[in-house]
Amino acid sequence: MSRRSRSSGVRGPNSALTEFLRNAGITDAYRQRREREANGEIVSEDTSVEPEGVNVNIEEAEEEVVAVEVVTRRSRSRRGVMAIPEQEEEEEDDEEIRQIKLAARRKRNARRGKNDNDNADEDEDEYDPEFSDFDDEIGTNGTKKFGEEDTCVDCGKEFHLTVYSRYLRDKKGYLCENCNEQLKDRERKARKNQLNARKKRRTLAQALLNKSEVRIPKLQDICIKKISANIDDVEALGDIGQVNLNKLSQILSKNRSLNDSTISLFLNPSLKSIEFWDCSNVDSDSLMKIASYCPYIESLTLFMCGQLHNDTLSYYNSHLKNLKELCLNGPFLISETAWQEFFEQSGSRLQKFEIRNTHRFSNDSLISLLENAGSKLISLKLSRLDGLDSAAVYDLIPHYISTSTLTHLEISYPHNEHLITDDLLINILAITGESLQSLNVDGCTNLTDNFLIDGISKFCPNLTHLSMKLLDQLTDKGFAQAFTEFSQVNNGGLLSVDLTKCIGLGDESVYALFKHSSHTLIELSLNSLNEISKDFLIQVFTNDLSEYKKSIKQSAQDDDQVVFYNHIRLPLLTTWDCGFVRAVDDEVLQLIGKNCPKLSVLEVYGNNRCTSRAVIAEGLMVIGRQNDSI
């Protein structure tokens, strides 16, 4: 058609590829001739319909050729430059293109066979890349047409072949309708299973992130869910027990649904202690209700209490006569004078005081607290108080606290690091170290080894909880020395230790820590202690009697470079964060599992040598491996 149209000057619509092939002067005349020569037989029919054949050929080749169009383009540019005569050029043409054309030609032949019954247009429409091979087969077998009887390759029954019949490549035949339905069903199921498996993986990964296991909800959880959904309708929660009430309030806080209406459900005159972990939706009037409904409260914990006003605090001051413990997080509306007033009136009763996240708690407020309550305090927690910016005021702490009374002390994330010095903490510990059970100095980045050596290791015989995140000035040697000395003073052992991002620490410190507290440790964080070596971890978790350890012991005696570490077991350890300790890999994971029988949560974020292939002890949840991603 193309040649004819060129002569007449009239052309019908044609595709870009047809245009291109025509411009490039590509016809299949040459290929046809060669084929004839090769076969040695001349199909007269073929020659008679040739012009039409060319067109179909081109159009069909187009459908297949998309992927290799680039190749074709390249050959075009070559052609443009060199202007090789058409026939020679054809010879050089890519093998690929020839293949495509060949396939297209076979298809055309097959179609021509069918054209006896169907008309050509329909044929065009039903072409489907998925069935591209099927035409070949038909062509070679020269078999059935649509509408004819065929035998099902699966069940062997006779059936009428239709356009919807499915061709099975591996069995080289069609399926009858029933078998096709069954096959479709199976495929659908397989797809569903695949989806389910994906969903399962996702739920598991999600649960892992929440540090929970996927399990059937407890009936209690279901009830609490139901109650919190209907909380507005429940007049009085009645007698469900304080434990459940607390649980409910925690759940409401977690859902951020504790508000003015729900808060009154938890207020009960007999209460002695109240904990609300998210008061952001509770306004100051409702907070006042706490004091009017529950006048006998001894312990009050309000977190996210940004709506707590001066007058609310003074109302507490005048109504809560038994208040001994006050923990506030984020009370940034309370002014200096209000604090002063509060401490002057209620300070003498206070035993526990915790305040976090407010810039209005100033130097004077702390002085006032110390003057009025300092000597009786058994728990003092000061965290992220940007208003406290005088080192001299911090230095007053040791002067006001009385000997051996404080059991919990937290001074964390000060306004700037120079406020908290080694000397300050050593002074405090010298006074009250004996009674201290928990010490938290997170983010006091000015602290050095001296604080450990002259402070903790000398004065803290009863310490069980130690948290010192981000103390980057601590050194491996200093920590190890301090803990070796510490074991002289404190032979009880620590229960929880947080050394997150104390990046100076390494094998020796961890070994000293294990030596001292391995039998008591329950929680441990060595996050980002990148200096820890794999060799150390393997030694520590391998039995001393093994051949490997014996040989190390031997070589340690001969060679100063080699260090021998004894076998350590951590019988009580339940939570361990060893994220970004790159030495932890699959092998170490397995050893950890063997030596920490109680371990249930192990975090390995950033340790990309921990893979899905690791052998993990039963009951241990390993969080943060790359393959767990959702």
Add this chain to the structure above:
Amino acid sequence: MSSDTEYVTLVSADNHKFIVMKEVAQISSVIKSSQGFQEGETGKISLDMDGDILECIVEYLYYHYKYKDQAETGNIPEFNIPTHLALELLVKADFLDI
């Protein structure tokens, strides 16, 4: 655990009786531990709760029994409880540790 009877009878305060598979009843650790005592011999366990509450609890126990292996897939149906029983059920569920 090894007993002739595979079933136990849970009796409510208002004398409704629920005959439950032992394995199912023992999902509750409280019921499980009561087996060592007189309740273990008679196969009868009296519980201080009303019939409608106990019915709910038995339903839950079977729900738990049925779906405990499928929990991981995350597509187990939700267990529904009547709203008006929620509070009391919570207390009893707490008691039975389920």
